[in-house]
Amino acid sequence: xxxxxxxxxxxxxxxxxxxxLAESVLELSDETVLAEVNESGTDPAQxxxxxRLVLRQxxxxxxxLEKRLCNLGxxxxxxxxxxxxxxxxxYCLSCGAWVSFETAxxxxxGEAFDRxxxxxxxxxxxxxxxx
Amino acid sequence: MTHLLSLIDTHPxxxxxxPPLIVQTPETxxxxxxxxxxxxxxxxxxxxxxxxxxxxxxxxxxxDYEATFAANSEDGLRLYRDCxxxxxxxxxxxxxxxNGFGIDCLGPQRHGTELAMSIREINRSQPMIxxxxxxxxxxxxPRPSELMDIPLLTDISNFQLRHLLAKIEIxxxxxxxxxxxxVRLKRFADYRVxxxxxAARGRTGQDLLSEACLRTLIGxxxxxxGRHWNKYVDFVWHLTGAMRSISNGWKRxxxxxxxxxxxxxxLIPTFPIQDAVGREYSPLSNVASGDAGPEQCLIEKDEEDRxxxxxxxxxxxxxxxxxxxxxxxxxxxxSKYGLDENQYxxxxxxxxxxxxxxxGRKR
Numbered sequence: 001x002x003x004x005x006x007x008x009x010x011x012x013x014x015x016x017x018x019x020x021l022a023e024s025v026l027e028l029s030d031e032t033v034l035a036e037v038n039e040s041g042t043d044p045a046q047x048x049x050x051x052r053l054v055l056r057q058x059x060x061x062x063x064x065l066e067k068r069l070c071n072l073g074x075x076x077x078x079x080x081x082x083x084x085x086x087x088x089x090x091y092c093l094s095c096g097a098w099v100s101f102e103t104a105x106x107x108x109x110g111e112a113f114d115r116x117x118x119x120x121x122x123x124x125x126x127x128x129x130x131x
Numbered sequence: 132m133t134h135l136l137s138l139i140d141t142h143p144x145x146x147x148x149x150p151p152l153i154v155q156t157p158e159t160x161x162x163x164x165x166x167x168x169x170x171x172x173x174x175x176x177x178x179x180x181x182x183x184x185x186x187x188x189x190x191x192x193x194x195d196y197e198a199t200f201a202a203n204s205e206d207g208l209r210l211y212r213d214c215x216x217x218x219x220x221x222x223x224x225x226x227x228x229x230n231g232f233g234i235d236c237l238g239p240q241r242h243g244t245e246l247a248m249s250i251r252e253i254n255r256s257q258p259m260i261x262x263x264x265x266x267x268x269x270x271x272x273p274r275p276s277e278l279m280d281i282p283l284l285t286d287i288s289n290f291q292l293r294h295l296l297a298k299i300e301i302x303x304x305x306x307x308x309x310x311x312x313x314v315r316l317k318r319f320a321d322y323r324v325x326x327x328x329x330a331a332r333g334r335t336g337q338d339l340l341s342e343a344c345l346r347t348l349i350g351x352x353x354x355x356x357g358r359h360w361n362k363y364v365d366f367v368w369h370l371t372g373a374m375r376s377i378s379n380g381w382k383r384x385x386x387x388x389x390x391x392x393x394x395x396x397x398l399i400p401t402f403p404i405q406d407a408v409g410r411e412y413s414p415l416s417n418v419a420s421g422d423a424g425p426e427q428c429l430i431e432k433d434e435e436d437r438x439x440x441x442x443x444x445x446x447x448x449x450x451x452x453x454x455x456x457x458x459x460x461x462x463x464x465x466s467k468y469g470l471d472e473n474q475y476x477x478x479x480x481x482x483x484x485x486x487x488x489x490x491g492r493k494r
Contacts (some may be wrong), residue, residue, distance in 0.1 A: 011328050013456040015382075017438070018326025020455050021486060024479050025318045026371060030311035036484055037314055048310035051317045054337050055305050058344035070283065071270040077290055081349050085384070088349055103345045104338060117267075 061106035068108075069099065073117035092117055172218040172300075172362075174198045177207035177226050177246060178262065187221060190292055195362075203227050204246040211250055216257065219299055221284070222247055224263040224272065244274050247281060258299040260284050260292075297351035297360070304366040305344070312367050316340060319371055323378045330385035343373035441485045448485065451478045 025033070037044040069076050074092035076099070081088040089110075091098045095118040099110035174196045176187050184200055191198045199214060201207035204226050211220065224243040243261060250257055262284045263272045269283045282295050308316075320336035320343075327334075343358070347369065350359040358373045360366065439456075442448035447470065454464035465475050 013458070014328060014438075015326040016458050017452070017455045018322045021483060022319045022322035022326070024483060025315055025322065026367075028315070028480070028483075030309070032480065033311050033315050033318070036480075039484065044310055044314055047317060048313040051313040051337075051340065052305075052308070054341050055308075055344050058341045059302060059305065059348060062345060062348040067269070070285070073267055073270065075286060101349075103342050103349075104334070106345075 058106075062101075065099075065101055065108055065113075069112060072112070072115065074099075074112050075117070076112075094118075172196045173216075175201065175207065175211055175214070175217045175220045177201045177204060177221065177243070178223040179203060179226050180223070183223070183262070183264075186287070187292075194293060194296055196296070203229050204242040205229055207246050208249050211253065216254065218258065218303075219296060220250060220257060220259045222259060222261050224261055225265065244278055247278050248275065251277070258303070260295050260299075294351050298348065300362050301347055301351055301360060304360075304362075308366070316367060316370060320374055323374055327378055327382055327385075330382040332381070332385060334381070339374050339378060340370070342377050343370050346373055346377070438486060442482065445478075445481060445485075447474070447478045448481050451475070452482060 028036075034044045037047055066076075069092075073094070074097065075094045076090050077093055081090050081101075086102060086104055088101045088103065089098060090100075090112075092112050095112075097110065097112035097115065097117070099108065099112040101108050172195060174191050176184065176191070176198050178184050178187060178200070179202045184202075188198055188200070196218070199210055199217075201210050204222075205228055207220075207222065207226070211217070222243045226243045226246070228242045247259055247261060250259065259281050260283070261272070261274070261278070261281050263269075264285060264287055266272045266283075266285055269285060272283055272285075274281075282298070284292055284295060317336060317340065320339040322336075324331050324334060324336045324339050346358040347360050358369075358376070360369045439449060439452055442452055447468070450468045451464055451470075454467060459467065461475065465471070470478065
């Protein structure tokens with residue numbers, strides 16, 4: 001019991017410290033931020049470029065998802081992404097095929113990603129089902 | 132010189148800090164503040180269909196755009212040359228070259244794409260949208276390979292246009308980030324992940340930043356899912372808020388996995404240790420139950436001791452670190468150790484230098 005309490009305590013203390021340090025980074029002047037990177041032996045321009053690439057890559061991953069779906073003729077409502085446990089799910093408004101997108105890895109799965117839109121087949125099925 | 136280094140208290144539910152106080156300083160500050168002064172965006176719409184012109188006017192006004200309209204590609208190019216730059220240019224795929232010229236609906240439509248090519252020659256980075264409502268999917272729209280990266284509007288519904296506009300805004304905001312803002316984002320992400328300890332499950336600061344970006348893109352046209360960015364909010368402020376919320380979510384997921392006694396909660400070592408021949412191993416790899424072993428306590432205590440040891444030659448830094456570890460707030464630390472605002476700011480700077488985002492820890 002002592003170990004569990006200590007562990008929790010240590011974890012919380014470290015988390016608190018790191019979160020506070022993260023917040024304090026936001027309050028430093030531009031010069032200080034860049035100077036600190038310099039002093040740690042890293043080129044600030046290089047570190048900035050690496051970070052820029054991370055953002056660009058994320059944007060590229062999302063672009064490729066959208067373009068692929070668009071090229072296959074699927075109509076995805078961008079308001080209708082549903083988030084569950086790190087994965088976004090959506091479906092084609094025309095044919096009902098689903099697609100899922102994992103944000104951490106950029107991995108895309110689903111029938112909407114593998115085949116062209118079947119047009120109004122989904123609507124027809126829905127209409128038949130409602131009869 | 133007065134620095135603002137108030138360590139912000141985060142709101143546990145909103146995951147965003149209280150707005151920081153504004154302190155005048157001779158140094159350059161691009162530190163995030165919530166509100167951003169943004170002038171209305173501008174759009175050039177080249178469309179000859181009157182009903183669509185009305186539709187775009189309404190939609191663009193709703194999205195805070197000031198729109199200029201042209202009914203043919205020649206007028207469109209002239210307006211672009213005279214009034215550029217626009218935040219976005221919408222070009223109808225089947226716009227005529229001049230007024231009074233009929234469109235051969237069965238023939239190839241090329242004036243829209245020619246206009247897009249001309250604009251691209253003037254400004255390669257001009258964001259554009261090609262309106263191709265007569266086509267069911269983007270793959271059916273014939274266009275030169277140079278224009279394949281331009282998004283197509285194939286759906287008249289408002290959500291697609293709103294999403295495309297928001298995406299353009301996000302890309303612009305990302306491109307406009309300065310070196311210091313990018314470095315600040317990286318450091319922020321690294322500290323947040325480091326604070327997660329085991330709950331990071333092998334993720335890095337880059338993973339956190341990437342996820343924040345993706346959720347922003349997913350939330351581009353939506354206020355319900357993803358992380359919707361309001362363009363009147365500073366983009367760095369937005370991303371840091373997203374990172375707080377995501378890292379808190381990762382922690383909750385980890386805690387849930389521990390409660391469910393899922394073995395994978397322990398599979399990824401948080402603090403890799405190297406053996407005598409330099410191979411990394413995890414002392415946690417054999418821990419398979421919800422009861423963390425004594426090794427974990429030792430490792431975390433060790434990390435805490437290591438951080439404190441770094442500041443052993445700096446009495447003030449040790450005091451402030453101890454205060455932060457004990458959960459004291461800025462005012463509490465200042466009064467406990469008799470520090471004034473400037474001294475406190477200087478000590479925090481020294482701590483950041485000592486600890487560093489990855490300071491002294493092998494990953």
